[in-house]
Amino acid sequence: MTVDLDDILALAASHKPTAFERASASRNTRWVQQQYARAKADGRDLVGDVDLHDPLRGDTGEVPRITRAAQVAKQGTVRWDAATGEMAWSDEMSLIFGWPPGVVRPCVETLYRLIHPDDARRVRRAAASAWRELSASELTCRVIRPGGITRWVHCYIEILTGADGTPQGIIGTAQDVTELELARRERERRARRRAIVERESGNLTPGNGLRTRGGFTDEIDRARRTGSGVLLVVATEPQGGIEPERLSEVIANFVMTLARRTDICGLLGPGQLGVLMPDTGLRPATSLAETMVEKLRDQLFVAGPHGARVDAWGGLVRFEAHDESSSIDLLIDAESAWRHAKETGAVLKAFPRPAPADERQETWRTRVRAAVAGNGFTLYTQPILDLRLNQITRQEILLRPLNDAGNPVPPSALLDIAERVDETLPIDLWVMDNAFELIAQGPPTPHYQINVSGRSLGEPGLLGRVHDLLDKHDVDPRRITFEITETARIDNRSGALHFARAIRELGCQLALDDFGTAYSSLIYLKAFPIDLVKIDGTFISDIVNSPTDQALVRSIVEACQAHGVLTAAEYVKDDATIELLRGFGVDFAQGYRVGPPMPIAGAPASSGTSIELDLRMDPTA
Structure with a gap:
């Protein structure tokens, strides 16, 4: 028909x-x-x-x-009759679900099996809300097609009412919007990623716009690849006993006002700043540097209720494009230059070219050895809070080099140099000798964490020294955790693994520092017999305000828990951070909110031999 x-x-x-x-x-x-x-x-x-x-x-x-x-x-419809409880949907709706028309019998149970499990509750709430309020409702949800294929569907839910206004059924209209949804999510992802990269790529120090040391060294390497330039390091020492840390930000802001628009500034440590002058000759750079140092000496700086003047010196080194010297080498040379200026009573010292590699290495090898032989160090401790007990249960022993005045300074620059001239083992042995002696004299209950360079792990003398010190001082090995720094620089992997297994057999524990900053961290999580990882402070310092840092820390904690490894967070600065970390399942917290580094009573003090290498911010802050 x-x-x-x-x-x-x-x-x-x-x-x-x-x-x-x-x-x-x-x-x-x-x-x-x-x-x-x-x-x-x-x-x-x-x-x-x-x-x-x-x-x-x-x-x-x-x-x-x-x-x-x-x-x-290609819109589909779903209908449900309240009186009979029957459901029907159109052929188009069957195709949206991925089934040929007539193959699947429509019913409420089947409908919610076809909706993605993570969205089913939301769809139920939308339908219940529309029914209760006699209003339309719309939402986007996912459906699962045969083979596990996921599609996004936009739904419009309406309530059918009788002549007396009572609800009689539900009708929903659906349209496959997968391509539109994926395009929307991609736009949001790109915008979010762009904002994060713009915020982080500058490696700026919060509050003053300066590059951190890491960001500043990246800028030096970039300048070396693209052309010549001059690197200036300015060192300041406050007069009147004010700590350099209290004036660092004020001095940094002042230096930025003196620098040219094209110059790049970085905060290298308490009282030390770097100024990178790309595509600049030595003569104009020297003139600008002299002006900076003289104005720093003439300026009265105010930090809180205190006012102070500073002594200042400058060190310059010029570099050419593709120079063999690295950014660290140039920083070392500029630091040597200002030290030379200080020793000779000059305002500034300029090097027309980087020092020869063998000369630089021999100079710094001699300085490091002299510091070790002359007890040019002291030891500090910083408390570690057990978030499960809300109690201090551990102390980390920290190395502090002593400057010319016998004052402790951050150790990062010293360790950088020691690694470059292969002198980390003598420093590690010095730390162990003095740390075990102090542990033996202290209370019997705390647990101590002792830092060991990754480059020393494969050295045979290290394990033997641990055996000797445990026997000599009668220290319970269960109270000791060796904290490995610079895991990416472990030279002897098999030797390091042997050390790790051997000290754990003794009863000591093993920790990884700065976890999450290198791809190798996850490899060590699986391959090394570690008990604890310390999540790098760059992920912690602003975690309360950073959803991306929160996501990273959660994933690290989950991975560690799956591997039976404890977690500790560095750079903890307030109660809000502590509560957030506790909620994530982090086991320990360390930072200035828990307690600052403090000198150990009885630790070695200056004996006249010192080394001044405060090129990097204190990593325990």
């Missing part, structure tokens, strides 16, 4: 639509009107057979026509 369009319209005219058909037609009419308006706004010439008016207010023959329009648009 052949049925033409007029017969269909005549049949529709003689049939009174149900509440479901009326709601479906209204919904589809609105969609067609939106598409029509959008097409007109785009300037397209529309030729069609559709009259844009509500079919339920006039000729009901429009219902099949509008339904057909919805079919062309």
